[in-house]
Amino acid sequence: MRSRVVRSLLKNRIAMGGGAIVICYVMLAIIGPYIVPYDPLQQNYSELLVAPSRAHWMGTDTYGRDVLSRVVYGTRYALLVGVAAVTIQTLVGVTLGLIAGYCGGIVDTIIMRFTDMMLAIPTLVLALVIAGLLGAGLRNVIIAIGMVGWREYTRLIRGEVLSLKQESYIEAARAIGVPGVRIVLHHILPNVISTLAVYVTLCIPSAIIWAAALSYLGLGAQPPTPEWGAMLADGRQILRQAWWVGTFPGLGIMLMVLGFNFFGDGLTYALNPKLTDSGL
Amino acid sequence: MVSYLMRRVLVLLPLLLGISLLLSALIYIIPGDPARVILGPDAREEAVQRLRERLDLDKPFYERYGMWLLGALRGDLGRSWKRNEPVAKMIADRIPASLELAFVAAILGFALHIPISVIAAVKRNSIVDNAIMFGAFFWISMPDFWLGIMIILLVAVKLRLFPISGRSGPLWTADGWRYLVLPAFVLTTRLVATLSRLTRIKMIEVLEQDYIRTAWSKGLSGRKVVLKHALRNTMIPAITVFGLQIPRLIGATVIIETVFAWPGIGKLLVDAVLSRDFPLAQGIMLVFAVVVVVVNLLVDVAYAYVDPRIHYE
Numbered sequence: 061m062r063s064r065v066v067r068s069l070l071k072n073r074i075a076m077g078g079g080a081i082v083i084c085y086v087m088l089a090i091i092g093p094y095i096v097p098y099d100p101l102q103q104n105y106s107e108l109l110v111a112p113s114r115a116h117w118m119g120t121d122t123y124g125r126d127v128l129s130r131v132v133y134g135t136r137y138a139l140l141v142g143v144a145a146v147t148i149q150t151l152v153g154v155t156l157g158l159i160a161g162y163c164g165g166i167v168d169t170i171i172m173r174f175t176d177m178m179l180a181i182p183t184l185v186l187a188l189v190i191a192g193l194l195g196a197g198l199r200n201v202i203i204a205i206g207m208v209g210w211r212e213y214t215r216l217i218r219g220e221v222l223s224l225k226q227e228s229y230i231e232a233a234r235a236i237g238v239p240g241v242r243i244v245l246h247h248i249l250p251n252v253i254s255t256l257a258v259y260v261t262l263c264i265p266s267a268i269i270w271a272a273a274l275s276y277l278g279l280g281a282q283p284p285t286p287e288w289g290a291m292l293a294d295g296r297q298i299l300r301q302a303w304w305v306g307t308f309p310g311l312g313i314m315l316m317v318l319g320f321n322f323f324g325d326g327l328t329y330a331l332n333p334k335l336t337d338s339g340l
Numbered sequence: 341m342v343s344y345l346m347r348r349v350l351v352l353l354p355l356l357l358g359i360s361l362l363l364s365a366l367i368y369i370i371p372g373d374p375a376r377v378i379l380g381p382d383a384r385e386e387a388v389q390r391l392r393e394r395l396d397l398d399k400p401f402y403e404r405y406g407m408w409l410l411g412a413l414r415g416d417l418g419r420s421w422k423r424n425e426p427v428a429k430m431i432a433d434r435i436p437a438s439l440e441l442a443f444v445a446a447i448l449g450f451a452l453h454i455p456i457s458v459i460a461a462v463k464r465n466s467i468v469d470n471a472i473m474f475g476a477f478f479w480i481s482m483p484d485f486w487l488g489i490m491i492i493l494l495v496a497v498k499l500r501l502f503p504i505s506g507r508s509g510p511l512w513t514a515d516g517w518r519y520l521v522l523p524a525f526v527l528t529t530r531l532v533a534t535l536s537r538l539t540r541i542k543m544i545e546v547l548e549q550d551y552i553r554t555a556w557s558k559g560l561s562g563r564k565v566v567l568k569h570a571l572r573n574t575m576i577p578a579i580t581v582f583g584l585q586i587p588r589l590i591g592a593t594v595i596i597e598t599v600f601a602w603p604g605i606g607k608l609l610v611d612a613v614l615s616r617d618f619p620l621a622q623g624i625m626l627v628f629a630v631v632v633v634v635v636n637l638l639v640d641v642a643y644a645y646v647d648p649r650i651h652y653e
Contacts, residue, residue, distance in 0.1 A: 173358075174358075176355075177355055177358045177359060177362070178362075179587075180355055180359060180629040180632050180633055181359065181587075181625060181628060181629050181632070182587040182588065182590040182591040182594075182628055182632065183587065183588070183591055184591030184592075184594060184595070185590065185591055185594060185609065185625060185628055186625075188594065188609065188610065188613055189363070189366075189609075189613055189621050189625060190366070191613075192613030192614065192616065192618075192621065193366055193367065193618070265481070269483045269484075272483055272485075273483065273484070273485060273595055276485050276595075276598075277595075277598060277610055277613075277614070278614055279613070279614070289485075292483075292485060292486055292489065295489065296489050296599065299489065299492060299493055299497055300497055303493050303497075306486075306489050306493075307489075307490070307493070309486075310482070310483060310486030310489065310490065313483050313486060314481050314482045314483070314486065315481075317481040317482075317483075318477065318478065318481040321477055321480065321481055322477070325477075
């Protein structure tokens with residue numbers, strides 16, 4: 061199955077393009093800080109709000125800081141937040157989904173009613189309030205997004221577990237007395253990994269956008285951290301005078317999200333051969 | 341149908357109870373002293389203690405929540421910590437602006453995505469289909485707030501076609517619609533892009549059904565096959581997808597209201613969170629939860645209207 065998935069992915073040029081974009085961003089996050097032309101935190105009062113030029117390819121901001129260097133540095137924060145938040149979502153959501161789906165009964169009811177209750181509140185709204193409660197800062201944004209994004213995972217994994225539970229090999233394992241925890245971890249969990257992989261790939265861009273949104277609103281990274289959402293907030297204030305300050309960080313977010321979306325979409329169709337239409 | 345609707349409304353009550361309890365608990369367990377945060381770090385301890393007593397922060401959780409709940413049952417959602425105004429009144433003053441923006445975006449988004457999805461599905465895998473889907477992907481990948489900023493830059497700053505921010509009055513007033521155009525454009529186009537991708541897939545599934553093949557073989561025109569037979573059967577999943585997007589639309593409205601300084605409850609929520617005015621934030625969250633549940637209910641009612649086979653007991 062793995063070779064079929066890989067072959068299907070390799071044949072999908074759009075998905076491969078998306079994957080290449082993601083890899084470029086990862087490489088930029090790793091080596092970018094060592095190759096940027098300027099210190100992203102260094103202020104230069106003789107070069108305030110300089111338009112894009114040969115010396116500053118993306119111009120400078122209100123404090124004379126090089127926008128290109130800050131955008132490159134911001135790649136690290138974006139990827140860090142995306143991966144960390146999704147990790148929390150996955151751990152919480154998968155655990156609750158496995159428990160709800162396998163145990164059933166009152167346990168399932170309690171978990172799913174709580175999940176449904178949480179789902180009645182829009183994600184960004186709940187993340188906004190939790191981030192506000194915890195206080196501004198990138199760490200709290202990661203926690204806030206992690207604490208709200210698990211709901212969909214729980215529903216997804218619970219659904220998978222409910223159908224897997226009916227499989228004969230699961231019944232056989234139960235019949236010979238295999239403990240429930242072992243059945244869940246060794247027999248059920250490996251069979252939901254492919255569904256999970258696709259969902260995680262598609263959730264990372266959402267987490268990146270939410271984190272940037274919270275930073276834009278003032279709850280995420282604090283000055284002078286070169287985080288894209290915070291940079292956009294600065295750019296909004298001086299749109300008339302300096303269009304570049306808000307434009308390039310947004311382009312950075314857009315391209316990263318586009319890469320993840322393309323790759324995630326390709327992965328969806330590679331893992332689900334019945335969905336023969338890629339949409340692109 | 342009526343008894344079904346009544347049952348769904350009754351389900352709303354424990355849901356709101358649970359949400360309010362959760363939010364109150366979150367506010368209770370947060371680290372830090374809200375009274376100290378409101379008055380500032382240099383405030384005298386006596387002033388901080390007086391404010392704690394006024395805001396009932398010195399009472400245990402069950403007592404605070406109980407008092408709030410009794411008030412909520414009478415329509416009193418408490419008072420804003422920052423402005424000392426009734427939360428319910430503050431929300432009531434601002435909610436028309438949010439409803440106007442969200443309603444326009446939702447209606448236009450749903451209406452416009454249908455023809456786009458139909459064209460993409462009918463011309464599946466053609467240049468037109470690929471262009472539409474690529475465009476949808478591209479549009480979805482843009483953060484709402486950045487798209488709003490770019491629209492402001494291009495349309496309001498450079499071309500000076502519409503105002504940059506604010507709201508002058510309701511939609512039907514002379515200037516009201518001009519202020520609505522840009523924020524509604526951002527929300528609508530995002531919704532169209534999201535819905536188009538999903539409805540297109542559903543439409544393709546319907547077009548591959550046997551009865552559609554029969555309709556083609558009977559010699560029916562393309563318009564009749566697609567619009568009369570296929571589209572009708574795509575409406576149920578389209579409505580489902582639309583219902584699932586409502587929470588996202590609400591979240592996007594919060595951001596867009598902030599970008600465009602639109603005076604709705606979304607902006608009010610952001611202001612409340614930033615000033616740690618949590619009774620106000622709690623009240624607004626409850627309103628959002630009610631909206632989501634009511635919209636889900638309307639979606640269920642719409643099913644019955646679109647598909648006459650559906651009966652709710």
